[in-house]
Amino acid sequence: MLARGVACRFSLRRAMLGLHICLALLALAWKPATPAIVINEILYDPAGSDSGREFVELANTGPFAASLEDLALEAGNGGRANDWKVIWRGGADRWIRPGGLYRIGLDGPGDGEPAEFNIQNGPDALRLVKQGFVLDLVGWGDHLHAEYYEAHPTPLARSGRSLARAVDGVDTDDNLVDFAVAQPTPGRPNRPLDDWAVRFSTPSPELPRPGDRITVALLLDNRGVETRTPPLTEVIEGRRSILVGWTSVVEPGSSAEETLLLDAPADTGRATWLARILQRDQVPENDSDSLRLRVGHGPVRIVEILASPLVGQPEWIELRADGPAGRLIAGLVLDAHGRRIELAPRRIDAETRIGLVVEDSAAMRTQFPNLSPSTIWSHKGAWPRLRNGGRGGGISDSLRLIGSDGLVCEIALPGPAPGRGVSLERLAADLPEGPGCWVPCGEPGGSTPGRDSEASASRLAGEAFAVRPRAVRPGESVCTFEGSVGSRPGEVRLDLFDLSGRPIRCLLRDLWAAGQVVATWNGKDEMDRAVAPGLYVAVLEIARGSGDVERHRVAVAVAP
Amino acid sequence: MRVSIAVPLSLLLACGGGAASAAFECLPGPARGGLSDWLWDPAGPRRGFAGCAAFGSPAAIPDLGWSWAEIRFGTGRRGLRSGLYFLRFADVYRESVAGLVLDHGRFSIGARRWEVLWDDDALADLPAKRHGWTACAEARASWKRAVLRLAGEGVALGRPDAAAPPPRSSFDLDLGLGGGIRAGAAGFRTRDGSGWIGRASFAPLQVVTLRQEVVWPGNALRSEIEMRVGRIGTDLWIEPSTALGPRVGVRCSFQ
Numbered sequence: 001m002l003a004r005g006v007a008c009r010f011s012l013r014r015a016m017l018g019l020h021i022c023l024a025l026l027a028l029a030w031k032p033a034t035p036a037i038v039i040n041e042i043l044y045d046p047a048g049s050d051s052g053r054e055f056v057e058l059a060n061t062g063p064f065a066a067s068l069e070d071l072a073l074e075a076g077n078g079g080r081a082n083d084w085k086v087i088w089r090g091g092a093d094r095w096i097r098p099g100g101l102y103r104i105g106l107d108g109p110g111d112g113e114p115a116e117f118n119i120q121n122g123p124d125a126l127r128l129v130k131q132g133f134v135l136d137l138v139g140w141g142d143h144l145h146a147e148y149y150e151a152h153p154t155p156l157a158r159s160g161r162s163l164a165r166a167v168d169g170v171d172t173d174d175n176l177v178d179f180a181v182a183q184p185t186p187g188r189p190n191r192p193l194d195d196w197a198v199r200f201s202t203p204s205p206e207l208p209r210p211g212d213r214i215t216v217a218l219l220l221d222n223r224g225v226e227t228r229t230p231p232l233t234e235v236i237e238g239r240r241s242i243l244v245g246w247t248s249v250v251e252p253g254s255s256a257e258e259t260l261l262l263d264a265p266a267d268t269g270r271a272t273w274l275a276r277i278l279q280r281d282q283v284p285e286n287d288s289d290s291l292r293l294r295v296g297h298g299p300v301r302i303v304e305i306l307a308s309p310l311v312g313q314p315e316w317i318e319l320r321a322d323g324p325a326g327r328l329i330a331g332l333v334l335d336a337h338g339r340r341i342e343l344a345p346r347r348i349d350a351e352t353r354i355g356l357v358v359e360d361s362a363a364m365r366t367q368f369p370n371l372s373p374s375t376i377w378s379h380k381g382a383w384p385r386l387r388n389g390g391r392g393g394g395i396s397d398s399l400r401l402i403g404s405d406g407l408v409c410e411i412a413l414p415g416p417a418p419g420r421g422v423s424l425e426r427l428a429a430d431l432p433e434g435p436g437c438w439v440p441c442g443e444p445g446g447s448t449p450g451r452d453s454e455a456s457a458s459r460l461a462g463e464a465f466a467v468r469p470r471a472v473r474p475g476e477s478v479c480t481f482e483g484s485v486g487s488r489p490g491e492v493r494l495d496l497f498d499l500s501g502r503p504i505r506c507l508l509r510d511l512w513a514a515g516q517v518v519a520t521w522n523g524k525d526e527m528d529r530a531v532a533p534g535l536y537v538a539v540l541e542i543a544r545g546s547g548d549v550e551r552h553r554v555a556v557a558v559a560p
Numbered sequence: 561m562r563v564s565i566a567v568p569l570s571l572l573l574a575c576g577g578g579a580a581s582a583a584f585e586c587l588p589g590p591a592r593g594g595l596s597d598w599l600w601d602p603a604g605p606r607r608g609f610a611g612c613a614a615f616g617s618p619a620a621i622p623d624l625g626w627s628w629a630e631i632r633f634g635t636g637r638r639g640l641r642s643g644l645y646f647l648r649f650a651d652v653y654r655e656s657v658a659g660l661v662l663d664h665g666r667f668s669i670g671a672r673r674w675e676v677l678w679d680d681d682a683l684a685d686l687p688a689k690r691h692g693w694t695a696c697a698e699a700r701a702s703w704k705r706a707v708l709r710l711a712g713e714g715v716a717l718g719r720p721d722a723a724a725p726p727p728r729s730s731f732d733l734d735l736g737l738g739g740g741i742r743a744g745a746a747g748f749r750t751r752d753g754s755g756w757i758g759r760a761s762f763a764p765l766q767v768v769t770l771r772q773e774v775v776w777p778g779n780a781l782r783s784e785i786e787m788r789v790g791r792i793g794t795d796l797w798i799e800p801s802t803a804l805g806p807r808v809g810v811r812c813s814f815q
Contacts, residue, residue, distance in 0.1 A: 470650065470653075471679075532726070533676065533678075534676075534723070535655075554621065555623075555649050557652050
């Protein structure tokens with residue numbers, strides 16, 4: 001019995017000894033448990049005023065939620081040694097999710113809290129402290145004191161840019177390696193693993209007519225850090241939606257592109273298409289984009305341009321307003337290859353409906369003394385000198401009118417080359433933009449500011465199909481056919497025949513046209529040979545399906 | 561004296577109402593087509609006076625009108641034909657031809673004066689006026705019920721001009737097969753190429769004649785029905801397959 005008791009006591013003593021040894025070894029290996037929280041991003045110099053717009057972003061790199069209790073942010077004054085000031089303290093009820101971000105200051109997405117502090121622009125530093133232990137330290141600028149940075153300080157970030165950790169949450173204790181100057185992303189990963197940004201490219205045409213087919217590229221930018229296949233994307237147009245699937249993989253920094261063919265509505269107005277990524281990623285803010293267009297031109301059209309005036313004469317652009325007389329047109333911006341002027345609000349004049357935007361109104365009135373002063377449409381901003389060195393000397397500018405809603409409501413593209421002092425006239429009030437839409441003014445004097453030329457006036461008369469001039473000389477002149485298809489689109493053909501019905505040339509074939517169609521003819525056949533002098537017949541055929549075929553004919557004479 | 565008048569149906573429809581005119585589009589120009597067709601007369605000299613006139617204005621092409629007239633006199637073996645043609649398109653374009661053809665037995669020879677005028681503000685150095693002379697000749701031979709013709713026209717007298725009526729040559733064989741049936745074939749060559757014309761006619765009744773004509777290349781068809789009551793005849797023709805739409809015409813004759 002005694003022997004059993006001694007043996008038992010001996011075993012217990014050995015067990016206790018072993019336990020102590022294990023605890024001692026564990027104590028040697030164990031590091032004090034500190035929260036895995038680091039400073040992930042700092043914006044110390046926002047664009048504009050700093051007040052309320054600075055922020056600091058913390059990241060929890062650990063596997064467990066971390067409390068912010070007893071945490072403090074201290075700002076260091078790089079100008080003096082050991083000069084730290086607490087600018088924020090964490091609350092007991094605040095936590096950071098594992099792998100999550102916490103934004104301090106500046107309202108924004110994700111977890112965070114507003115805060116007011118004034119972080120200096122540097123050289124300065126910021127450190128995260130808990131119960132006297134420094135969890136993280138970031139210094140920027142050229143410091144004299146090593147206590148304000150880890151290994152090497154980061155360069156200064158210019159106004160509006162932040163210091164962001166190159167890889168979210170990864171701290172190598174070298175500020176220069178860990179941080180980079182970047183676009184601020186408060187509450188969002190600096191470089192998320194999975195981030196796709198969807199966007200539309202510039203559509204063609206930018207200003208579609210009702211029923212036009214619009215070509216636009218849908219782009220998915222891989223802004224993450226991994227090579228992946230783009231997620232399924234949906235394009236929504238009213239009640240219709242198109243699903244776009246992707247098969248190829250896209251490297252970080254690259255984009256996937258899919259060309260979309262969209263149909264503009266049959267009525268004029270505004271149209272919107274929405275694209276959105278169906279699979280949520282780490283940055284949901286850039287997962288959708290909208291394409292907003294105006295369908296059909298706006299209330300003001302560009303009808304005449306003088307871009308290459310004679311010496312001492314001003315450039316000018318003639319605008320024609322539609323709509324009821326007295327209607328106020330406001331908020332228009334004229335854009336000439338990116339340079340903009342703002343047009344003053346103006347009411348539609350009942351008589352002329354014409355406004356002239358001129359480079360120099362005094363010089364304009366000197367040149368055209370009969371021009372009514374009320375015709376001049378005043379503007380704000382420096383005159384965007386029009387370029388006239390395009391191909392063949394034509395206007396190389398693209399002129400746009402942008403409405404108060406920010407949408408392009410009128411486009412004028414370069415036309416054929418005019419001579420000095422000769423303006424370009426739009427062929428008709430409602431023509432689609434493209435080659436041949438503009439012709440040199442044929443009036444004596446080379447331009448007709450403030451009034452319609454005889455030719456344009458007749459063009460505006462609304463004929464269903466017309467040709468001007470009605471005689472053409474092969475190789476020397478061209479005639480222009482203009483036809484009205486109407487708002488209901490259809491397949492349009494414009495063919496030329498001799499009087500016996502023999503086809504001479506197909507001038508136009510458009511499978512989906514609406515509004516106005518235009519084509520020019522130089523008096524030559526399909527083989528580019530001059531046709532014999534005589535009379536020829538142009539036939540405009542509009543087929544709208546269901547056997548609904550509309551034909552218009554005009555004759556044109558060919559001179560030798 | 562024989563008088564025939566060719567009236568494009570579109571002209572009648574244009575007078576009657578606009579809705580129907582779209583369904584019957586008619587080409588401008590003389591009823592038989594091109595600029596040099598109007599004086600073509602395969603019949604040869606006839607005894608006495610005869611006359612022919614036509615005019616038209618297509619409903620589909622405003623400002624365009626044409627007319628032609630012919631008068632002839634023959635003694636049986638010799639004959640004289642004189643024709644006048646005029647086409648006008650607004651104030652922009654005019655063309656006219658006046659001709660004189662002398663028939664002598666199996667041969668015909670003639671000359672035509674043509675004139676074309678363009679006048680449009682867009683052509684700065686216009687009015688441009690062109691004129692000139694062309695010659696035509698024809699030879700005929702018959703054997704039993706067969707008739708063979710060789711013809712050439714539009715041959716420029718002087719310097720050739722692109723605006724002149726185009727030259728054309730042809731040969732034509734016409735056979736009477738009996739039972740009111742005739743068949744013929746013609747080969748022709750123009751500035752734009754050569755081709756063939758096949759034609760057949762059938763008279764099931766003395767007062768009704770059906771004619772069918774096919775032109776290659778292009779397979780252009782022309783169908784014709786002629787009805788006569790006494791000295792008055794009515795000829796209705798249609799060319800359904802021209803690229804400009806069907807051509808329809810009515811010819812009335814008095815003899």
